[in-house]
Amino acid sequence: MKIAVFSAKRYDREFLDAANAGAGHQLRYFDAPLDLESVALAAGHDAVCIFVNDTADAAVIEALASGGTRLVALRCTGFNNVDMQAAARFGLKVVRVVTYSPYSVAEHAVALLQAINRKIHRAYNRTRDSNFSLDGLMGFDLHGKTVAVVGTGKIGRVFARIMLGFGCEVIGHDKYPAPEFEALGARYAEPGEIGARADIISLHCPLTPETHHIVNKVTLARTKRGALLINTSRGGLIDTEAAIEALKSGQLGGLAIDVYEQEADLFFRDLSSTVISDDIFQRLLSFPNVIVTGHQAFFTEEAISTICETTINSVTEFANGQPLSNEIS
């Protein structure tokens, strides 16, 4: 199969080539993200392989279909960037990586939580400047605190287990509650209780029309004053302007995010010599109690290796006319 790989970074090439060694597909790498401008590059390829900020809306899907592409292989879990109805209409199959190291993302959420709580980002800068003052660096014990997990799927449950290990009380919210979450020693709670009691809220649900801006002016007003908010899921879960207002008023005690609603214009690139025109993002970066990482939660050797192997396997299944184990239907 001829595969056009979009948004291809050095590590994508390295791990996809390794996974493809025995499979023998023809991979062509493009630095550009998939969108209406770049879609012509996919002409003549049986499959496209795309990532979180590539665009596969109806217009792109139509162009892919007319260029002969029959498979969209997402090398990620979330598929909010693919118009599934358009894919069905134009007869394109869509596969994703349903499962890869949930530890990679859950452990990054813990890293963000402890960095924002214990002010590691500020301490790092201070000690490099020989400033060993502790003023402003006080955090709190996680032990005995209440942690809310929104979305108790694979990643949410690993995060919950780690938090239970810290001695936290873990409460959760999910549209489809799972007994495995309760079996860990956590329990489900109503949104009202989560708002009133949680010292820490960590988001692990997918971005859907229902969860878009699930954190907004109204829900932020109902959270416990000073709570910490962690988002390693998708940027669109948070209304960023409402979060900025909550940070300014002290309603939100800290925000640590790996994802940002407008990240497609920023992340996965070196923009250090560029003037960033996104004023909302720049305002976020100006807070001492905000940490942003650039969508790196998945970025461990174990996760990338599984992502690339699963993607190549999916293409092989498609080429052989086998049932697609990772099809989004």
Ligand code: NAD
């Ligand atoms: P999962 O499908 O195992 O779990 C998601 C959970 O969210 C499910 O239990 C589901 O029932 C629940 N959910 C769905 N709609 C909901 C709603 N309206 N309210 C509350 N809960 C709802 O997925 P996962 O593997 O745990 O991944 C979770 C999310 O993490 C993904 O959707 C993706 O957006 C994000 N993610 C981010 C990175 C990263 O690098 N930052 C990497 C992988 C995944």
